[in-house]
Amino acid sequence: MVFWIGVLIFAISSLMFAFLENRRYRQNMFSSHVFVSFFTVISYFVMALALATVSAENGQPIYWTRWIFYIGSCSILTIDIATIAKKPNVKKAEVAVFTALTMFCGFLASIIITLDRWWFFGLSTAAYIGMLYTLFKPSNEGSSNISSIMWFVLLTWSLFPIVWVLAPTGFGIIAADVEAILYLALDLVTKIGFGIYISTMR
Amino acid sequence: MVFWIGVLIFAISSLMFAFLENRRYRQNMFSSHVFVSFFTVISYFVMALALATVSAENGQPIYWTRWIFYIGSCSILTIDIATIAKKPNVKKAEVAVFTALTMFCGFLASIIITLDRWWFFGLSTAAYIGMLYTLFKPSNEGSSNISSIMWFVLLTWSLFPIVWVLAPTGFGIIAADVEAILYLALDLVTKIGFGIYISTMR
């Protein structure tokens, strides 16, 4: 099962980041990537054991718990990105709250199987746009600070709602197991790939 | 339905505050009122779709989800008020935790339909008093900082538990639809009215 592969990979990456961040940053950095990977391990365990799912109207299972854990892991990631973009603390807080709201509305959109779910997909999208706007908006000092990292984030993160729309959560064009593989690939890129890139860049 | 009116009004106010706060405060202020309105939009959507309710002993529906969303929106509001009152950061944190506990106990009091709910109404009141005490207590430097804003907050916020007691959540003297109208009026005053007043004051 693809979820167990996710458990294994993110367990290893948790330990790897714990080792890397313990060695490098000394006392002055938050070990973001350890926590991002650890949240993802718990999330994949819950999905691997199929502890809480609902059935889509086409009978396919929906693993809505994923979005609860994204509230934690993705908020940490976007605070990290806002730090790289040298945003002030209030903007980091805004970016984190927008990310949390994006994932929370994503959770509501996933657990609801009636057509009403599209309202929450819309609210999630609105919060996501708010997050991107806050992140990409140039600060007053004139420096844009829009690095290649931010374009990478914009492109890879925006694939999540596309998978959501194609999967049983949306139109049900792809099956739940294909969905799981696609999300795993995206999780690998946005969480482990991004983490390694950031760690080596610094 | 009154909840759909709430969705519409708070969707508009979200956009309005996004426009106002984007134009005015530049990079150095947290866009509190955008988030307060956005939390409220989600809350009213959940109630409009009647996604999660319990039945009071008199058969009337109880929309307990409201109190979950107040944890987010009202904590942001009280941090805002504490900022205006020039409280130090630790006191802002205390005020936010007291507010979150008030709303969390309000949620427990609302979802429980037996007489035991009154225990949690009591705990919610205790946390509310703790919040008001922390907010109104003069700081050491002698300046009281108790502005007219804080009296406005004390008066309008204290109407929420009165509606709760009269509504199906409490003694069931007023019906669920009257309750919804009263809460909407209070939400308009404490969230949009307050937000506009603060925005023009600054």
Add this chain to the structure above:
Amino acid sequence: MVFWIGVLIFAISSLMFAFLENRRYRQNMFSSHVFVSFFTVISYFVMALALATVSAENGQPIYWTRWIFYIGSCSILTIDIATIAKKPNVKKAEVAVFTALTMFCGFLASIIITLDRWWFFGLSTAAYIGMLYTLFKPSNEGSSNISSIMWFVLLTWSLFPIVWVLAPTGFGIIAADVEAILYLALDLVTKIGFGIYISTMR
């Protein structure tokens, strides 16, 4: 019932700490112990009223809500301990997130009654070790800052998972009522005893 005794004791300790912390610290300290006791009051009320429990395979009740409230109370406690150990703010945040993850996985381990619960017991233990490591690791400046308080915390906190393993949540060697007494004793030592010691020390 032992839970009502807990309600009573922690209600008194909430008021006691509110009095002590209001008198002593003036405007510059977070009233940690008031909140720790208040979270615990709510937790014991929920258990006393048996509002949400599951049955272990041996038929004994499992009060899993306890672990939800520990997320709040124990995070506040470990931030307090990290403050005493003079950790920088990022390390305080790490300690708090590790504590929250410990308790969250403890909640999952408690609400799941199949053998799968041991996976989450393992994840909880991993987060607990991460928390202890962050707390005990000497800072770069060479000062170890490992006080007698931290050994006290290590010893008393580590008894919680031992009770969990012996109780219906684990192997079911001890009954639910004995478990409740042991947890109450540990809560008294780690929350009220610790709070009084810290308050008099300062």
